[in-house]
Amino acid sequence: MVQTVIDTANHIAAYAAKAARVQVVAAYPITPQTSIVERIAEMVESGEMKAEYIRVESEHSAMAACIGAAAGGVRTFTATSSHGLALMHEALHWASGSRLPIIMPVVNRALGPGWNIWADLTDSLSQRDTGWIQFYCADNQEVFDTIIQAYKLCENERVLLPAMICSEAFILSHTYMPVEIPDQERIDEFLPSYKPKWFLDVNNPFSHGNIVPPEWYMEFRYMIHEAMENAKQLIPEIDKEYGKYFGFEHGGLVEKYRCEDADLILLTMGTLGSEAKTAVDNLRKEGLKIGTARVRVFRPFPKEEIRKLAENTQMFTIINRAISFGMEGFLTEETKAALYNQKDRPLIAGFIAGLGGRDVSFKTIEKIAKKSAEWMQKGEVEKEIVWVDLKE
Amino acid sequence: MRDLKLPFCPGCGLFSLTNAFLRAVHELGYEDLSNFVFCSGIGCSSWIPSPYFMADSVHTLHGRSIPVATSIALLRPNLHVVVFGGDGDIVGIGLSHFVHAARRNTDILVIMGNNMVYGMTGGQVAPTTPLKAKTTTTPYGSFEHPLDAAKLAAVAGAAYSARWTTAHPKELRESIKKAINLKGFRFIEVITQCPTAFGRRVGFKNVGEMLKWFKENAVPVQQAEKMSQEELEGKIIIGEFIQRRRTTLGEAVYAMIKGAQKDEKQS
Numbered sequence: 128m129v130q131t132v133i134d135t136a137n138h139i140a141a142y143a144a145k146a147a148r149v150q151v152v153a154a155y156p157i158t159p160q161t162s163i164v165e166r167i168a169e170m171v172e173s174g175e176m177k178a179e180y181i182r183v184e185s186e187h188s189a190m191a192a193c194i195g196a197a198a199g200g201v202r203t204f205t206a207t208s209s210h211g212l213a214l215m216h217e218a219l220h221w222a223s224g225s226r227l228p229i230i231m232p233v234v235n236r237a238l239g240p241g242w243n244i245w246a247d248l249t250d251s252l253s254q255r256d257t258g259w260i261q262f263y264c265a266d267n268q269e270v271f272d273t274i275i276q277a278y279k280l281c282e283n284e285r286v287l288l289p290a291m292i293c294s295e296a297f298i299l300s301h302t303y304m305p306v307e308i309p310d311q312e313r314i315d316e317f318l319p320s321y322k323p324k325w326f327l328d329v330n331n332p333f334s335h336g337n338i339v340p341p342e343w344y345m346e347f348r349y350m351i352h353e354a355m356e357n358a359k360q361l362i363p364e365i366d367k368e369y370g371k372y373f374g375f376e377h378g379g380l381v382e383k384y385r386c387e388d389a390d391l392i393l394l395t396m397g398t399l400g401s402e403a404k405t406a407v408d409n410l411r412k413e414g415l416k417i418g419t420a421r422v423r424v425f426r427p428f429p430k431e432e433i434r435k436l437a438e439n440t441q442m443f444t445i446i447n448r449a450i451s452f453g454m455e456g457f458l459t460e461e462t463k464a465a466l467y468n469q470k471d472r473p474l475i476a477g478f479i480a481g482l483g484g485r486d487v488s489f490k491t492i493e494k495i496a497k498k499s500a501e502w503m504q505k506g507e508v509e510k511e512i513v514w515v516d517l518k519e
Numbered sequence: 520m521r522d523l524k525l526p527f528c529p530g531c532g533l534f535s536l537t538n539a540f541l542r543a544v545h546e547l548g549y550e551d552l553s554n555f556v557f558c559s560g561i562g563c564s565s566w567i568p569s570p571y572f573m574a575d576s577v578h579t580l581h582g583r584s585i586p587v588a589t590s591i592a593l594l595r596p597n598l599h600v601v602v603f604g605g606d607g608d609i610v611g612i613g614l615s616h617f618v619h620a621a622r623r624n625t626d627i628l629v630i631m632g633n634n635m636v637y638g639m640t641g642g643q644v645a646p647t648t649p650l651k652a653k654t655t656t657t658p659y660g661s662f663e664h665p666l667d668a669a670k671l672a673a674v675a676g677a678a679y680s681a682r683w684t685t686a687h688p689k690e691l692r693e694s695i696k697k698a699i700n701l702k703g704f705r706f707i708e709v710i711t712q713c714p715t716a717f718g719r720r721v722g723f724k725n726v727g728e729m730l731k732w733f734k735e736n737a738v739p740v741q742q743a744e745k746m747s748q749e750e751l752e753g754k755i756i757i758g759e760f761i762q763r764r765r766t767t768l769g770e771a772v773y774a775m776i777k778g779a780q781k782d783e784k785q786s
Contacts, residue, residue: 155612156640156656165643168656182644182656182663185582185612210561210581242561242578 130308136267136299139306140206140232140292141166143274145176146314147230150201153181153192157211158244159296160234164206186211190218190229197227198335200326202278205229208296209236209250216254222289223258223351225336228281228321229289230274231259235397235448236296237483245484246295248396248449252425252457258351260290260358261425265401267304269377270294276365279318285357287324295448296484298398309373317372359427380429382421383436385411389418391503392436392473393496394445396422396458399480399487403446406492415500422458430465437466442474444499446492448481455479455512476508480515491515521573526566530726532685532711536632537567539688539709543695555599558588560613562605563639563713564632582613585620585629589768592626596769599699600626606633606647610668614646617668621675623768624703630695631668631706634713642716649753653720669708673761678703680760682740684710684733687757694759703767710755 132142140163144152152171154164170176179196183189189205197203207215212233222229237247251261262277264270270292277290294300327335339347363379370376384404386392393403400421410417420436422429437443447456454460459477466472476499481487495515502508520541527533544552557568561581569578579587584602592600602609609617609631620627636654637643643656647668651660669682679701683691691709698705712718712729723729733755740758743751766774 156637156643158640161640161643161655165641165655169658172657172659180656184614184646214581239580240578 128310131305132308133303133305134267135162135301135303136264136270136294137162137234137301138166139267139271140274140294141170142308143271144204145170146271146308146311147204147275147278147318148202148315148320149176149178149204151179151181151193151196152204153183153189153196154205155183155186155189155207155211157186157208159236159300160206160208160211160232162301163232163234167204186214187218190215190222193229193231194218194222194225194227197222197229198225198327200321200323200328202321203227203229204231206232206234208234209238212250212254213238216257219254219257219259219289221336224347226287226351226354227289228278228287230277230281231289231291232270232274233291233293234296234300235293243483244296246298246448247482247484248293248295248447248457249482251291251293252449252451254291255426255457258288258355259426260286260288260355262290262292263397263423263425264292264294264299265377265382265398265421267299267302268306268375270299271306271308272369272373272375272377275314275318276369278321280358280361280365282321283357283361284324286354286361288351288354288358293397295397307373307375313372317369355427359424359429362424378421378423380422380424381432381436382423384419384421386418386420386436386440388416390416390441391418391496391499392440392443393417393419393492394422394443394458394462395419396425397448399446399448399492402487402489403492405489406496409489409493410496415496417496417500425457425461428461428465433462433465434469437469437473438471440473442476442499442503444476444478444495446478446480446487446495448487450479450482459512474503474506474508476502476513477511478513478515485516487515521571523571525571527563528715530712530714531563532634532709532713533564533567533632535685535688536564536630536691536709536711537571539692540567540630540695543692543699546692547696547699555601556591556595557601557603558584558591559603560584560608561639562608562637563634564603564605565608567603567632568601582608582611583616584608585613585616585625585627588627589620589625593769593772596626596773599628602627602629604629604631605638606631606635606668607637607645610666610671611637611646618671618675621672621677621704621706624676624678624765625768626703628698628705629707631708632711633668633708634711634717635665636713636717638713638716642713642720652717654717655720669706669756669760672704672706676704676765677706677761678765678767679705679762681706682708682710682755682757682760684737684755684757685712686730686733687737690757701762703765
């Protein structure tokens with residue numbers, strides 16, 4: 128029976144781990160992620176969830192323990208935020224290089240110093256090149272659905288990569304929303320138990336993580352890249368299939384809203400995507416032909432979809448809750464790179480907003496859109512990066 | 520102190536620890552904290568010096584206060600370098616630094632507020648959580664053996680290692696005074712009450728009960744030596760675990776440089 132629960136994205140992530148029949152969880156507390164693993168600890172100890180829970184002494188050890196468990200051939204889960212993710216960095220490469228389908232919710236939180244526990248996407252975006260698939264969610268239902276979808280995707284033989292399921296600190300992590308949790312039997316049908324392609328087996332011993340000389344290293348890297356390309360193809364298919372099973376689809380790689388005839392498209396990630404919909408509705412009433420596209424998957428980057436969107440529009444306005452110092456917002460960077468070889472490129476304006484948890488309401492987004500519309504009229508972007516509401 | 524309200528919950532033992540430290544400094548005759556540099560990581564205890572003390576302080580990464588303090592102590596051997604941290608910070612995520620600093624006999628004083636959980640994140644099990652204690656990640660009681668930090672420091676090579684509780688403010692103050700004036704790696708573990716994230720979960724009704732628990736279960740180290748493992752179950756061993764004079768890291772480094780320069784000149 129489908130169950131409707133009203134809970135925080137963190138608790139929902141814990142329920143998703145249970146629904147996915149995760150077998151090993153290794154975690155270390157960090158705000159604002161902690162309530163994910165606290166709820167899992169409760170469920171494991173009460174016997175409600177049949178899994179091993181390892182209480183490690185750091186995030187680095189958490190990822191190492193996940194690598195060990197996943198290499199043992201079981202479904203593995205951890206969760207972290209901010210500095211916890213940064214501390215995991217070298218182990219992240221080991222997880223993807225070993226082709227282990229570990230799933231990890233990342234509750235996006237600003238990095239210090241100044242010490243800050245609020246929403247900012249720089250933590251996971253700066254792990255862009257670790258070989259992890261990255262999903263960014265806009266609401267609690269999507270957090271649940273994406274965790275289930277991610278296991279199906281990552282355990283696929285054509286992928287075999289780990290994935291981060293990102294949601295913003297407090298905006299989702301500690302906010303209650305109604306979520307539909309499908310019937311367990313149906314989830315089991317959609318996501319059967321994990322059959323690893325390879326695993327540590329005493330009856331068939333082999334050496335894992337061994338040296339790879341220059342003659343073969345490139346080939347291994349190529350295979351990871353190829354797996355990312357495969358994931359790009361599989362993500363929309365799995366999202367559609369999930370929709371057929373459970374009634375929820377989240378737009379595959381990019382969720383589009385009123386983009387069909389739009390002259391101006393707001394490109395966003397995470398919860399800014401849902402806020403942007405309100406702004407779009409309001410501005411449409413004022414006669415502006417505007418739409419919004421939320422990039423749900425950042426790695427693999429949906430180049431082809433971005434190019435397609437660019438064909439019929441005059442301008443992209445990109446709002447980033449993150450900054451790559453010395454360049455610009457990550458999403459602006461990637462979008463520009465994806466469009467470089469296109470014949471007709473739209474104007475591109477990059478905005479930085481909401482760092483360290485500063486609120487970005489639909490009103491802020493309307494202001495950004497109006498400024499962009501002015502530039503669109505003139506046919507020129509006057510300022511390459513705009514820091515929204517900066518105290519100068 | 521800066522004119523700021525301390526961040527701790529009502530009844531927190533870190534008020535007492537802050538008090539004990541500042542009183543100790545005052546009783547040693549220091550008018551201000553200009554002879555001190557403070558380092559801290561992440562956790563409730565790490566808030567003690569930063570930003571509350573009117574002094575130079577580095578609030579650094581979770582678990583990494585000891586490496587930061589090590590380099591400050593080597594650069595400024597004439598200053599007192601003091602690390603404040605919690606059990607999660609010092610002997611959880613940062614344990615390897617703690618052991619190596621003791622091994623090298625680094626010239627720093629580490630004061631660890633041990634509240635037996637990860638308090639700032641809401642009370643998860645820590646390497647110091649007593650057996651059977653209920654925490655948010657061990658809702659049916661902890662089943663892992665806790666770490667004896669004061670003993671570990673002594674074994675690893677510390678010049679001074681002691682443990683007190685917040686129910687022993689006078690002993691704690693005297694111990695801090697003594698430690699400030701010793702050389703090498705000095706460690707003081709302070710068992711401290713966290714009524715918010717620990718006490719209420721393990722069944723203490725108020726702060727007074729926790730302090731009473733500390734007082735009644737504290738066993739002096741000399742007495743503990745004569746007791747069996749069973750008798751020591753649930754006890755808190757307090758007192759000085761070691762005090763010795765060993766060459767410190769700073770002394771060794773500067774002697775090495777001097778020696779090398781002399782060799783250069785001769786050749």
